[in-house]
Structures are given as C-alpha cells and as structure tokens.
Amino acid sequence: MDEIGKYLEQDSKNFKTSLERQYELLMEKQQHIQRVVASVERVKAIVKDNDTMDPALIMLLIHSIQHEEAQKQWFSDRVPDEVVQSVFMSESSVEERIRVEREFTLEINDLMVMYKQGLPPEHPLVQEHAFTLFMMIERMLGQELWNSETGKVLEEMDPQLFPNLEQDFKNYLIEAFGHMLIRQWGEIEKEKEKE
Secondary structure, three states: OOHHHHHHHHHHHHHHHHHHHHHHHHHHHHHHHHHHHHHHHHHHHHHOOOOOOOHHHHHHHHHHHHOHHHHHHHHHOOOOHHHHHHHOOOOOOHHHHHHHHHHHHHHHHHHHHHHHHOOOOOOHHHHHHHHHHHHHHHHHHOOOOOOOHHHHHHHOOOHHHOOOOOHHHHHHHHHHHHHHHHHHHHHHHHHHHHO
C-alpha cells in the first residue's frame, strides 16, 4: 500500500473513531435532556394550579428530583430498606406519588409563606401546618419520627441533599416542630392524669 493509501486509511479510522465518540456524547446529552424534561414535567404536575409557590421551593423540588438516586443511596446507607421504599414510594403509582408530593410541597410552601410573613413558630396557624407536615412525614416513613433511629438519622441529614432550603427556614421548621411536640406531649400527660 502506498503512502497515500496508508494516510487515507489512518484518516478514515480517525474519522470513524471520532464519529463514534461524537455519537456517544450526543446520546449522553439526549439522555440528560430527557431526565431534565422528566424532572420539569414532574415538578409542573406537583405545583399545578398553584400560583403562590415559592421559587426557592420549586428550585428545591427540581434539585431533589434530579438527585433522587443520590438521596435514595444516602438513605439506603443509613436506614432499613422498608423505610427507603416507603419514603420514595417505590410501590406507589406515579399518580399517587405526585399526589403525595403535591400535598407535602403545599404544606412546606404554606409554612414558608408564614415564615416570610413573620409568624412565630408557636403561632396556632403555624402549629396546625407543622402538625400536618409532621404527620405526613411519619406516614411517609411508616413509623414515629422522633422515637426512632430513622428520626435520629434525619436529624443528621446531609445538607447537600437539600441545598436550596435556607438554614433559617430549616431552623424555623425545627422550632415549630419542637413547639408542636411539647404541646402534644402536654396533651398526652393531661389525658393520663384524667384516667
């Protein structure tokens, strides 16, 4: 084979290799775009018909959905599989999952609005929504939250899992839950005294 033939053959191999690599990169980009579109569609379904959704919460939802596998892995490393299955609603239909995510998101949004309006964590309206959110979390976990190993794990939750939620708002939620638990505990004690 002469020099020109060798050059053309080598050039052709380089072109084919380059073409294959370009194809692989395009396929990766297509898969990424499909995941992003699916995330946005899911968020749209969750916030549907709600014009008062806080933009930070929408960004948190998008981030959470896009990093769901990492979140699932984080939980899997720390809590029993049945808790992971329950939290991520693995056995639920897409419609049921979106319904629950929507209710959960609306409760957090309502609490975020109250936080931004300056309502104190012990305010009755905040307490009502904190109780509802707390009960949703317990249903999602399939167990009592604060009297379990899972509750302890959640206290240590990696902030990288939910980076878009302001620390002041997280503290507000913790304080609201604290007031709610104290009130609940007080009511239980009063019932015991009546017996």
